[in-house]
Amino acid sequence: MSTVEQSPFHDQGERSRVKQAKADAIIEAAAGLFAEQGYSGTTLDGVAARLGITKPTLYYYFANKEEILIACMSSAYESVVEHALVGAKNLSARDQLFTVAGAYLDVMMQDTGRCLVRVSHLDLTPAGRAKMSGLKGKIDAEIQKILASGMSDGTIRECDVRVTASAIGGVLNAVSFWKSSETNARRPELREKFLAVIATMI
Amino acid sequence: MSTVEQSPFHDQGERSRVKQAKADAIIEAAAGLFAEQGYSGTTLDGVAARLGITKPTLYYYFANKEEILIACMSSAYESVVEHALVGAKNLSARDQLFTVAGAYLDVMMQDTGRCLVRVSHLDLTPAGRAKMSGLKGKIDAEIQKILASGMSDGTIRECDVRVTASAIGGVLNAVSFWKSSETNARRPELREKFLAVIATMI
DNA sequence: CGACTATGATACTCGCCAGTAAGTTTGTCT
DNA sequence: AGACAAACTTACTGGCGAGTATCATAGTCG
Numbered sequence: 168m169s170t171v172e173q174s175p176f177h178d179q180g181e182r183s184r185v186k187q188a189k190a191d192a193i194i195e196a197a198a199g200l201f202a203e204q205g206y207s208g209t210t211l212d213g214v215a216a217r218l219g220i221t222k223p224t225l226y227y228y229f230a231n232k233e234e235i236l237i238a239c240m241s242s243a244y245e246s247v248v249e250h251a252l253v254g255a256k257n258l259s260a261r262d263q264l265f266t267v268a269g270a271y272l273d274v275m276m277q278d279t280g281r282c283l284v285r286v287s288h289l290d291l292t293p294a295g296r297a298k299m300s301g302l303k304g305k306i307d308a309e310i311q312k313i314l315a316s317g318m319s320d321g322t323i324r325e326c327d328v329r330v331t332a333s334a335i336g337g338v339l340n341a342v343s344f345w346k347s348s349e350t351n352a353r354r355p356e357l358r359e360k361f362l363a364v365i366a367t368m369i
Numbered sequence: 370m371s372t373v374e375q376s377p378f379h380d381q382g383e384r385s386r387v388k389q390a391k392a393d394a395i396i397e398a399a400a401g402l403f404a405e406q407g408y409s410g411t412t413l414d415g416v417a418a419r420l421g422i423t424k425p426t427l428y429y430y431f432a433n434k435e436e437i438l439i440a441c442m443s444s445a446y447e448s449v450v451e452h453a454l455v456g457a458k459n460l461s462a463r464d465q466l467f468t469v470a471g472a473y474l475d476v477m478m479q480d481t482g483r484c485l486v487r488v489s490h491l492d493l494t495p496a497g498r499a500k501m502s503g504l505k506g507k508i509d510a511e512i513q514k515i516l517a518s519g520m521s522d523g524t525i526r527e528c529d530v531r532v533t534a535s536a537i538g539g540v541l542n543a544v545s546f547w548k549s550s551e552t553n554a555r556r557p558e559l560r561e562k563f564l565a566v567i568a569t570m571i
Numbered sequence: 572c573g574a575c576t577a578t579g580a581t582a583c584t585c586g587c588c589a590g591t592a593a594g595t596t597t598g599t600c601t
Numbered sequence: 602a603g604a605c606a607a608a609c610t611t612a613c614t615g616g617c618g619a620g621t622a623t624c625a626t627a628g629t630c631g
Contacts, residue, residue: 186577186578203491204491205489205491205492206409206489207408207409207492208491208492210617210618210619211618211619211620212618212619220579220580221579221580221581222580222618222619222620223579223580223581223620223621224578224579224580226619226620226621227577227578227579231619231620232618232619232620285489285491286489286491287407287408287487287488287489289405289406289407289410289487289488290407290409290410326566327562330559330562330563330566331566333543333544333546333547334540334543334563334566336543337539337540337541337542337543338536338539338540339539340539340542340543341535341536341538341539341542342535344535345535357532360529360532361532361536364528364532364533364536364570367569367570368566368569368570388607388608412587412588412589413588413589413590414588414589422609422610423609423610423611424588424589424590425590425591425592425609425610425611426608426609426610428589428590428591429607429608429609433589433590434588434589434590
């Protein structure tokens with residue numbers, strides 16, 4: 168029971184850090200192509216070419232194409248969860264919602280986030296689809312929870328929480344359809360403007 | 370110049386009406402599968418099977434798979450244009466927007482409309498993508514125009530028209546992600562609730 | 572130095588499915 | 602009747618790209 172942490176390599180930590188960095192580079196490259204060309208329009212040869220490597224190398228880091236897409240999407244979802252659901256306690260419900268929405272908007276102006284919307288969940292196998300729906304559902308449930316508590320503490324007006332959460336999600340997704348050239352140039356401005364729209368809805 | 374209408378067949382009108390009806394049936398069947406399984410997840414054999422025919426028959430009505438998808442999407446867009454952009458004159462800008470939004474919502478609760486969102490435009494070839502973007506852009510432009518005129522006649526509050534139009538589009542698209550079993554059962558109710566959300570935004 | 576693992580490239584297989592070639596049936600017109 | 606077109610079918614091809622088997626190189630450790 169003692170040396171589970173102790174590995175045969177003196178610097179496995181370093182090794183796996185490098186490997187993780189490379190995996191991240193693959194995710195980033197793939198996300199860019201998925202967002203531009205869609206899932207089935209993107210070939211693994213294309214992903215590899217963008218990184219100056221060859222296709223089989225990708226399989227050293229990921230089991231298959233779908234796993235790469237799932238990694239892109241998970242990365243985006245987790246970024247939202249991290250930035251929003253963690254440090255947003257003891258705020259009013261209304262401000263909690265702005266925190267989540269802001270984090271979501273930030274992600275949606277990056278390639279990994281764009282994958283969430285530009286690539287259809289239907290391109291996944293049922294297993295992967297379930298996994299992604301779970302993450303999406305988690306965020307949606309959180310928004311619904313915030314809406315409900317906001318109706319209690321009076322910072323959010325009365326509404327149908329399911330419909331409103333769905334609508335808010337729709338607004339947040341919308342920014343991912345903007346041309347990346349524009350979102351890159353006007354990121355803070357667009358973030359504020361979309362948040363202002365959300366503000367009118369709640 | 371006289372007999373362009375007069376064809377060699379005594380009942381070509383009937384013939385082409387039947388043919389059109391069959392083409393519509395194909396569109397409907399395909400739209401259902403595209404919405405459930407995505408574009409690349411749907412095979413033409415599957416579409417044909419759902420209609421009790423065989424794949425080559427589809428090619429008697431459409432040139433290729435993409436053209437079927439485009440027909441699905443065009444049908445949805447045109448339905449919006451018909452119901453909204455035609456009979457909505459001499460209303461206030463605010464009510465014009467509700468007219469368009471209502472028509473859009475109606476479409477988005479049907480299979481052809483779901484295709485617009487559940488199937489990525491990236492699954493199309495550049496040519497088809499351009500065509501669909503054109504139609505989408507037409508509706509978006511109309512919404513922007515209504516918003517602008519609403520800011521003049523005072524029925525819509527001041528806002529950034531591009532961002533707001535984009536956000537409204539996002540809300541309208543959102544309903545297409547609802548399970549069809551639920552939208553079928555609660556169509557009028559959901560229509561009103563989503564319109565109520567739009568009402569808060571403008 | 573020599574054994575071993577991590578990392579990568581070259582060169583393939585193989586299934587799926589869009590699209591096609593060619594033939595068959597059904598109705599319609601003269 | 603018999604010729605012709607519309608409407609469909611059966612039986613195929615062909616390519617693309619995901620995934621793999623196998624070999625090459627480079628650090629790393631005793």
